[in-house]
Amino acid sequence: MWMHFGVKDLIDVLLVAFFLYQVYKLMKNSGALAIFSGVVSFIVIWILVSQILEMRLMGAILDKVINVGVIVLVILFQDEIRRFLVAMGSHRGWQFFTRLFARKNQGDENESSFVAPIVLACMSMAKKKTGALICIQQDVDLSIYEHTGEMFNADVNARLIENIFFKNSPLHDGAMIIAKNRIRAAGCILPVAQTASLPKEMGLRHRSGLGMSLETDALVIIVSEERGKISVAHNGNISVNISGEELQQILSGERPVTNYC
Numbered sequence: 001m002w003m004h005f006g007v008k009d010l011i012d013v014l015l016v017a018f019f020l021y022q023v024y025k026l027m028k029n030s031g032a033l034a035i036f037s038g039v040v041s042f043i044v045i046w047i048l049v050s051q052i053l054e055m056r057l058m059g060a061i062l063d064k065v066i067n068v069g070v071i072v073l074v075i076l077f078q079d080e081i082r083r084f085l086v087a088m089g090s091h092r093g094w095q096f097f098t099r100l101f102a103r104k105n106q107g108d109e110n111e112s113s114f115v116a117p118i119v120l121a122c123m124s125m126a127k128k129k130t131g132a133l134i135c136i137q138q139d140v141d142l143s144i145y146e147h148t149g150e151m152f153n154a155d156v157n158a159r160l161i162e163n164i165f166f167k168n169s170p171l172h173d174g175a176m177i178i179a180k181n182r183i184r185a186a187g188c189i190l191p192v193a194q195t196a197s198l199p200k201e202m203g204l205r206h207r208s209g210l211g212m213s214l215e216t217d218a219l220v221i222i223v224s225e226e227r228g229k230i231s232v233a234h235n236g237n238i239s240v241n242i243s244g245e246e247l248q249q250i251l252s253g254e255r256p257v258t259n260y261c
Contacts, residue, residue, distance in 0.1 A: 039073065114156050114181045115251045121161035122223055122230050123244045131172070131225030132165040133205050135190070136251070137179035140216040149174050149188035156183060165223075175208065175220075191215050202240075209233040219251065232257050 023036070046066055050059035074081065118134065125132050135142060150171060154160060156178060164186045165172045174187030192204065193211035209220040213233035220233040231240040232250050234257035239250070249255035 035076070042069075115248055117156050117158040118161070118178075118221070118251060119244050119248045121158040122221055122247060124158070124162060125165060125223045126228045126230050129225055129228040130162070130165055130167065130223065131205060132161075132221070132223035133175040133190070133209060134161070134221040135175055135177045135188075135212055136219040136221070137177065137184075138217045138219065140218065142177050142179060142184075142216060142218060145175075145188050145190060145212075146177050146179075146185035149177075149185045151185050152183045154183045156181060175212070190220075206231060206233075206238070210236070210238050213237070219257075221247070 046062045171187035177185045190208040191211040209222040210233045222231040229241045237257045
């Protein structure tokens with residue numbers, strides 16, 4: 001078999017490995033890793049019994065279980081499958097060619113009118129230990145979450161962001177949603193991540209930010225009220241204790257969001 005192993009087979013193996021790694025990351029972030037490991041173990045046993053050892057009776061029983069199991073898996077992992085498809089369809093790499101020229105022409109404008117005010121506001125709130133939760137829409141529409149709070153249509157402004165999250169503001173406990181370089185809503189309710197992998201010192205804001213990043217492809221900025229630290233969640237990953245420069249790089253697409261860096 002190895003004598004005929006070529007470039008095509010290498011690409012095939014790499015694609016399968018990449019797919020399994022993405023599924024593993026998705027299951028790890030959603031807290032379903034134990035179930036996924038059990039499913040993989042069962043599949044390995046099925047291949048061993050049916051294909052390698054050729055046990056007819058046991059193989060026939062496992063074949064029936066596998067046939068029904070596909071439907072069970074779709075029901076059991078429906079949330080994870082939906083998140084995987086959202087991540088696949090909204091990944092920035094797919095929109096590279098369609099956005100190439102727009103980014104080239106508008107990059108400097110976005111940097112000054114959109115990224116800079118958010119970074120300044122977050123740094124100021126972190127210094128004052130003012131809690132904040134800011135969702136920046138990417139490709140998945142966030143209208144359903146906008147309607148859980150107060151609707152806005154305002155320019156992204158550092159002072160306005162700080163005023164909304166001021167502790168005596170009626171909207172400070174909810175999340176702000178920014179879409180198409182505009183503040184679209186504030187005081188919004190976000191889904192809360194149920195994963196047990198988050199440290200205990202991370203409260204409801206961090207769990208809401210991570211939950212939003214699991215449900216959508218939004219970039220979510222979290223400013224801790226207790227510690228005065230800035231974190232960013234994206235696609236089920238969360239970077240904590242980041243600096244203003246690192247935040248600017250993430251918002252500009254120059255730096256990925258990785259777990260607990």
